[in-house]
Amino acid sequence: MNVFQESCCSTLAVLLLFLLQGSRADPEPDVHVHKAVGDSLDLTAHYSKEGLEVKWRYNEIDLAEYDKDQIKRVNPPLFHGRLKMFKDNISITIEALELQDSGRFSIVVVKQSDQLPTKVFVLHVHDLIRDVQIELNDSWLESKNTCVFHLRCLASGDPDPSYSWTGDLVRTGYLVKTGDLVKTGQNQNISLHPTESATVSCTANNTVSAKHTDKTVECREKSEDSKVSPPGFDLKYVLIAVGVGVVAVVILGGSLAVFCRMRKRTGQGQDASEGGITVYEDVNTEGLPKKRSESVINGMSIYETVDDLKVTKTMPQTLYDTITFQRHPPVSASTSSPYQQVL
Structure with missing residues (x-):
């Protein structure tokens, strides 16, 4: 009897649990x-x-x-x-x-x-994908006579989109492969022989948007003395840098030459002003003493008139005056001529 009651209780408990679970x-x-x-x-x-x-x-x-x-x-x-x-x-x-x-x-x-x-x-x-670009670096493998193109696809907008590549291979102007280079991933490498080219397309996509871009690469055989540019090297940037450097040197040299010339002229002007009046000095007599000798600090110039320094009025008036202080009396019966010959 007890066993039967226990069995019934267990059955009821199972049914109750089942009903409770079913109600959820x-x-x-x-x-x-x-x-x-x-x-x-x-x-x-x-x-x-x-x-x-x-x-x-x-x-x-x-x-x-x-x-x-x-x-x-x-x-x-x-x-x-x-x-x-x-x-x-x-x-x-x-x-x-x-x-x-x-x-x-x-x-x-x-x-x-x-x-x-x-x-x-x-x-x-x-985020929406807004733009897609392809970065390109190339190198030349002389041992295999091939060009290797290193391609990298970059998308703006979504920071983690999916990338896929497709491309067509062209040899000497004729399409030889269509839909080749079907690959996935952000980076791709393409090997081409001379006279071969390829047009590749990179598509960046997510669940809400997609954008793509195309790029054509062409392999050209390089001479033995040519050097392969390192990745990311662009000759035009070097030329621009050289040009800017030359212009800067020319401007700097011209500035130095003008500065030195002006400095030299300034020094000469100072020397002349410190040396006093030159022999060609202009004399402004307005407001100065009447005599030239009183107005010249360093003495009379070589163009000074003699009038300032003459002693008496009986002395010569100019440098070319006849120096005769007393004239001979007129010739008469009692006097002889100054040119008379004395016997």
């Missing part, structure tokens, strides 16, 4: 949603309104709720200015998505005291 709503599988920056995310509860209670959660934080035909925000700082609520279709919309909005959104629904399966949306926000 099994969670639905997560739905991954990919959106671009600036897009909107709609979270709608597709149920009738009668006896319905809904909660929207973001990373396990209550965001909004619907109860008794009313929908309201629970955490206003979340998505401030970007959260729209619609009670007619029991939904919320997050506008102008940003990269940091990526996360886990859930819709918890209770209808007439029964909890319905929770819907989970995993949001992935991606």
Whole structure:
């Protein structure tokens, strides 16, 4: 009897546990949603309104709720200015998505005291790919008589896009391969023989956008005395640098020459002014003493008149005056001529 009672109790316990587990709503599988920056995310509860209670959660934080035909925000700082609520279709919309909005959104629904399966949306926000460029470096392998092109694809926007390559091979002007070089990855190497060329295309893509660009490379045989430029080397930059250097040297040399010439002239002017009046000095007599000898500090110049230094009025007036202080009396009977011959 006791054994039968124990068996019945065990059976009832199992049935009760089964019923309790069956009353719980099994969670639905997560739905991954990919959106671009600036897009909107709609979270709608597709149920009738009668006896319905809904909660929207973001990373396990209550965001909004619907109860008794009313929908309201629970955490206003979340998505401030970007959260729209619609009670007619029991939904919320997050506008102008940003990269940091990526996360886990859930819709918890209770209808007439029964909890319905929770819907989970995993949001992935991606930046748009804005531009794609191909960087190129080349080298010449003389032992194999081939050109090696090192290609690198760079995309702006999404920091981690996927890359794919396609290309066509051309030999001496004729298309010999189409769709060759179908590869993936950011970096690619291409080997070509002389007279061969290839047009390659790199495509950068993510789940919300894609962009591509093309580039043509051509192999030319190089002479033995030519040197292979190191990766990233460009001759035009060297020429520009040399030109700038020459211009700088010319400007510096001209500036030094002008400076030295001006300095030399300044020194000569100072020497002349310190030496006093020159032999060609202009004499401004206005406001100066009447006599030239009184106005000249260093003495009379060689062009000075004799009048300033004559002793008496009976002395010669000029340098060319006849120096005769007393004239001979007139010739008479008692006097002889100054030119008379004395016998």
